[in-house]
Amino acid sequence: MGVSDVSKRILLGRKLRSSQLGETLLPKRIALPVFASDALSSVAYAPDEIFIMLSLAGASAFVWSWKIGIVVACVMAAVVASYRQTVHAYPSGGGDYEVATVNLGSKAGTTVASALLVDYVLTVAVSISSGAQYAAGAIHPLNGHEAWFATLLVIVLAALNLRGIRESGTFFAIPTYAFMVAVLGMCAYGFFQFAFGDLPKAASAQYDLAPASGYGDTMTTAALVFLLARAFSSGCAALTGVEAISNGVPAFRRPKSKNAATTLLLLGLIAITMMLSIIVLAKQMGVQIVDPGDLSRLTLNGQPVTADQHPLIAQMADAIFHDFRAAFYFIITVTGIILVLAANTAFNGFPVLGSILAKDGYAPRALGSRGDRLAYSNGILFLAIMAIILIQIFDAEPTRLIQLYIVGVFVSFNLSQLGMIRHWTRHLKTEKDPSERARMYRSRVINAVGLTFTAVVLVIVLITKFFAGAWITILAMIVFYIVMRGIHRHYANVSEELAADDEDKMMPSRVHAIVLVSKLHKPTLRALAFAKATRPNVLEGVYVSVDPEATNRLLEEWDERNLDVPLKVLHSPYRELVRPIVEYAMEIRRANPRGVVAVYIPEYVVGRWWEQFLHNQTALRLKGRLLFAPGVMVTSVPYQLRSSEIVREREEREGTWVRPNEVRFGDVPERRRDRQIPRR
Template sequence: MGVGDVSKRILLGRKLRSAQLGETLLPKRIALPVFASDALSSVAYAPDEVFIMLAIAGAAQYVWSWKVGIAVVLVMAAVIASYRQTVHAYPSGGGDYEVATVNLGRTAGMTVASALLVDYVLTVAVSISAGANYAASAIPSFQHHEATVAVVMVLLLVAINLRGIRESGSFFAVPTYLFMFAILGMCAWGFLEMGTGTLPMAESASLEITPKEGWEEPLTTFGLIILLARAFSSGCAALTGVEAISNGVPAFRRPKSRNAATTLLMLGMIAATMMMSVIVLAKQMGVRYVDPHELERLTRDGVPLPEGYDQHAIIAQIADAVFHDFSPGFYFVVVVTGVILVLAANTAFNGFPVLGSILAKDGLAPRALGARGDRLAYSNGIVFLAAMAIVLILAFDAETTKLIQLYIVGVFVSFNLSQLGMIRHWSRHLATERDPAERRRMIRSRAINAVGLSLTAVVLVVVLLTKFLAGAWITVLAMAFFFAVMRAIKGHYDHVERELAADETDKALPTRVHAIVLVSKLHKPTLRALAFAKATRPNALEGVYVSVDERETARLMEEWDDRNTGVPLKVLHSPYREVVRPIVEYATAIRQANPRGVVAVYIPEYVVGRWWEQLLHNQTALRLKGRLLFTPGVMVTSVPYQLRSSEIAAEREAREEHRVRPGDLRRGRVDERRDRQVPR
């Protein structure tokens, strides 16, 4: 086993057989934190965004906060109800993409796919950047290095997810459940204090908020509508991540659809309860919260706050007040909130690779995205997502306030097309269904999707109107870029398929086969290549040697005559000491002299067993093969010669393969390995 294999085994664990795919499927208790961490983590910043938007016109507008929260929850309920229909109708894991493609056509499906790809990348970038900023506020040495910290966090998540969805799910389950316990416990205690009349005020309750320029006058009806629309669109960040479950249905245990639908329902109930609890408590405790870049709008008794004032997040302010006599409770809430912001990116690391694999099967993405790795995860998709997220993090220097403006647009585009596709799906089936009970169920499902479409369409319009100039235009451009790339990839694969299609001309045999064996020295690899070439019975056979030194050439020709191989030796003189070019030009000349013939080039190669030996051998052969592959009518054949180190490596690999490892007896693999023991 080489150094690379050892490192890979340490980082990722043992390889898993394809037959063990069932062992990686998730029960509901693990699937909830795996697929819901993104949606649940939005509780840490969605209320903040609502209060920031309302604060534009002053703290008096906080009276609308709980009403905005209810509007967001209603949209969330409609979306979750709609997606419960989707996971039952399309359990293969395509989610919005499959629904749109099947019911609305390829263009709609590609639009949804581009929106989801952008949203997944933004999920990682926003969540990790928020976690990095949270870490920088707690650890001073991280300040001004947030981008570096974020990149390290992304790489850590990559390593965890490459170990497989089951192991990564177990890793993320505990923090996610701790976050739910912390927020719900904090809110329950706060409501208990509110019921007994002992609810304390937040640390910022004594502050005043100066309205932004242009919002100082009393609001008109139109101005109020604009303000509430902006607050509502920002609060809809709480819906990001809801679609991940519909894309990850194949990762659930059977019955997959039912388990996915149940997990969706649990997610909706928990997220709605947490968000509304935080908003109501923040309003009752007098929280004052503005854009972190506009702290000068906060005053106390008309006096600006001192330089360097630290505005704590809403959840931190609530926890500080609720647990004023119990500091461990405050630190517990703050710590798990920071952790969940980082782990929220795991939702994207589970949804993106599955979507990428489906796009690869449909020819819309590189086929490498459809290949499972050693741990049965879609490793290439995980690495690709991480790379794009890192680029985004570095480009925006891990500033969450800039990245958050890019959010939401993509996910609501997919919401709308998915709901429209589901309406078409039910209408098509109703045209042929005759069973009354089944028709009633389909009509009910179509009505649910129609309500979902109506609400998500309104939200998309509001989001585009309120966020387009603030940065959402970048998301639209990114979606257009992915759409164009997918169309180009599909066109390339279709073109290649047409070009490779067999026809009658492919039955014609070459008129002549001219074989050449490349010679560097007259040793065992060369003699083996000559013997193999003779066995193929070509029309012409010759050895080819590139002369760069006259004495070496004379010695080789003498050895060639003494050996009497029965094969003529062609010497190509190279005054500029090039090796590859003369051979390519010679093979090309032979092909041009007989266009319907074939030139077969046999290259002797050493097979070595150690990684560092690869650097010392076969470099010229690699360059030569790379050039000859682009030469029409030239066939390249490698003739391997195994050195002793390769035999040792093969024996070591065989012993490793059949070695009984810890846990094999429990898994029932010992007898299987004994049956396959290789005699020494």
Template sequence: MGITEVAKRALVGRKLRSTQLGETLLPKRIALPVFASDALSSVAYAPDEIFLTLSLGGLSAYAFNWKIGIAVALVLAVVIASYRQNVHAYPSGGGDYEVATVNLGPTAGLTVGSALLVDYVLTVAVSISSGVQNASSALPWLNGHEASAASVLVLLLMAMNLRGTKESGKAFAVPTYLFMLAILMMGLWGYARYLTGNLPEAPSAGFTIAPESQYENGVTGIAMVLLLARAFSSGCAALTGVEAISNGVPAFTKPKSKNAATTLLLLGTLSVTMLMSIVVLADLMKLRYVEDPATQLLKNGKQIGAAYEQDTVIGQLAKTLYSDFTPLFYFTIACTGVILVLAANTAFNGFPVLGSILARDGYLPRQLDTRGDRLTFSNGIILLAVAAIVLIQAFDAEVTKLIQLYIVGVFVSFVLSQLGMIRHWNRHLTTENDPEARRRMHRSRTVNSIGLGMTFAVLIIVLVTKFLAGAWIAIVAMVAVFMLMRSIGRHYDRVSTELEIDDTDVMLPSRVHAIVLVSRLHKPTMRALSYARVSRPNTLEALTVEFDPAATEELMAKWDELAIPIPLKVINSPYRELVRPVVRYVKELRRQSPRDIITVYIPEYVVGRWWEQLLHNQTALRLKGRLLFMPGVMVTSVPYQLSSAGRARRRFGRERPVPGDVRRGFRDRG
């Protein structure tokens, strides 16, 4: 085993057989942290976005924070109920893409696919960046290095997921459950102190907020509606990741649909509880959270300046509630930072699966449908990591900038999925006669109809309030991915059409004309000549290109001396070119006999060291590159192994000692 193979095994683990795929399936206790970590972790930054947006209207706008939280929780509950219908109706793992494609057509399916692919990349970028930002509350040395730290974390997540879904799920399950415990425990402790009358105020409670210039005279009328709509759309970031479970149904243990639906219910219950506990607790503790604290936060009417370090919403709550016991503060911050990083793991499970389905349908490169050593779609995992790192570096890991791009794609998929499910139930209702089944279908259709109305309204609000703030970038990215997939699909369709067998494919060519390229008369040339003769073409000739008349005369003399029974043709090259004269000669033969097949035999050296490859075969590569594009021309490489290739073959092909050989006295068996 070479060094590269040893490193690969250390990174991803031992290979798994295709028959071991069942061993990678997930029970609910592991599937919840694997597929729901994104949705659960969004409660760590969705409250931040609500408070951040409301701060634009000054302190008076904060009166709506808990009301917006309830609106977000209501939408989340409806979407969860809708997706429970999806996993029962479409358990194959296509999720929103399959629902839209089957019920609305390929264009709608591709729209959903492009939206989800972009959203998965953004999920990784936002989650990792938010985790690093939260960690900086406890680790000040991270300030200024967020993008680099986030990129390293993406690579670590990639490495973990290359080891397999179940392995990464087991590794990430404990931190996810600890995060749930930390948030729920913080909420219970805060409400207990509130009920006993000793709930402290947040450190920022003593500040007032300077409103943006357009809200200086108060927030009323249309301005109030727009501000609340923008805060609501920002809070709807809490819905991201809900669709991942419907995409990952095949990864559940049996019964797959039932387990996926139960996991969705757990996800919805936990997300709503955690989100509302944070928002209401922050309101009770009079927390202030703004985009630019140096200028927006005022103390006695004066700006507090750049010296003030603003913690996140969870950071402020935990620091205040656990002021007498700082280990719990660090525990909460650590769990929050870790879960925000691990939230990206949802995308590392959803993106490769969706990519494999799109590749299977011919809309993405077929390599994305190939399982790696650990039965994961490793090419998709690597592609996602690279795309996320590019995005993190481009936006310098700033969550405030990235979040504006974030939820457009997921709500596009929500809307089309709900519309597709309504079409699904309408189609089945036309053929179903059982009264009980029809009642269930009517109930499911009602749930999806409510989901469609809510998600469509949120999508409009998101587009109106966030388009100029950065959402247009996500839309452009979705359009670009959509057009790319369309182009790939057309390419595969065209190739498939061209490769279909017709009458001309069962007819034999009229003749086969073989050409052996000769530069010098040596062993590789003799092997190529022998191979060409054994293949028994209709006509056979050797071809050499003349650079030096003296060398050509010497070649012809030796040819006659060895009595080689193949005619040697010499073509002149006044400009000392090799490739162009050969290509011109082959083209002329094709023009004279279009129905003939021309086979060109090229002798090649096989070497065992990488630097030796640089010294040989460059002309052969260029010549093959030109000839391969000519119709009716076959190119055959005739290898000749040099001694270094033989040593390499023996080195890599030698049998290694098996476990126990050394103990029993056996040595290397090579």
């Protein structure tokens, strides 16, 4: 096993057979943290965004926080209920993409796919950047290097997911459950204190919060409505990640649909409970929070506040567990970790969606290939690269990245709900069973309510966030849409061009074989012998002359050996080797358009990597040129140098070499044949 193989096995673990795919499927206890970490982690910043928006009108506007929270919770409940219908109707893992494609057409499906792809990339970038900022606040040396630290975190997450979703899911389960316990436990203890009148005030409650310019008491009703709409659209960040379960249904254990629907219900209940609890407690504790770039509006005794501003959860934990610092540090730690691990939802959803797009011809087919650990490795790597580029461009600043968020996911929400309504309407036309029809009517109503809610949110998001950065997301979606349609068109054209017809049965009228000669040595003689065995109509050796003396020596040796193959000498006054051969092959082809030109190239097989740079360079360039020559077939005739035996001997020692006779005569036992090891 080479160095690269050893490092790959250390990074990814042992290879898995295709038959072991069922072993990588997830039970509900693991699927919940794997697919729900994104939606649950949004609890760590969605309430902050609501309060930050409302702070523009001053502390008095915080009275609207719990009302906006309830509206966001209603939208989330409607979306969760809608997606429970989706996972039952479309359990193949296509999610929104499949629903839109089947019911609304390929263009709608491509639109959904482009929106989801952009949203998955943003999920990784936003979550990892938030985690990097938390880490920089606790580890001083990371200040100013957040982007590179975030890049490192993306690489680590990608490596974990390359090992397979079951192993990565087990790794992510502990911190995700710890986050649930920490936040819900903090909120429960906070409500207990509130019930007995002992709920402490947050440290920031002593600050005075001045309204932003143009807001406050002079604000008109229209301005207040617009502000509430902005706060609502920011709070809807809590809905991101809900759709990931519908895209990941194939990763669940059987019964897949039922387990996915149950996990989705648990996700909705936990996320809504956590979000509303944080918002209500934050309001009761008098938390003051503003945009990080607008701290001058916070004052204490008339003087601007110079202390660092902490997120809502950090401020609440600091006050509630003022006398129990271990709990405070535990909550801060697991919150920072969950923000990083939230990106794992995208690392599970993006590759599955990419594989479906590749199968349908809208993405490169490489995205549909499973790696050594049965994960869609190419999709994981592509997502990691795109997220790293975004993190570097925006310098890992969540405040800048968050403005790009939400748009894509709500575009897919809307088209998915509309597709589900058409799905149920189509099936109702043929269904006769009364109980089944009643179930379909109920499902259609649920999806209609979901469409109404998500459509309103999408309009609000577009109005309030377009110039703040949402236009970048829309532009990226358009680019993805154009690229995917172009890929699909290319695959369709290639498929049509490669379709077999009766003309393909016709034999070539003539085969003109040429063997490339550099010297008269063993590789050349082997290539000549192989070319003869194919019985071409014409066979000749071809030599490019750049040195008269070397040419004369070759001609003399050719005549001395009395080879029954003519030798054609192509003179090259400019010492070119590739061009004369290509032009000669094309002349033969033009002289006989229905014939075939077979070019045989002797090549050395070497065993050491550095020997590759010393041999076969001309052959590689020549094959690259002849690939574009119609009617020209290129055949490499290998000749194994002694150094190539190093590879064979190493494989024999490691048990990866199978002797031909063992396989041919069935001497390899079943166990050893699977592992491809020789008989000892």
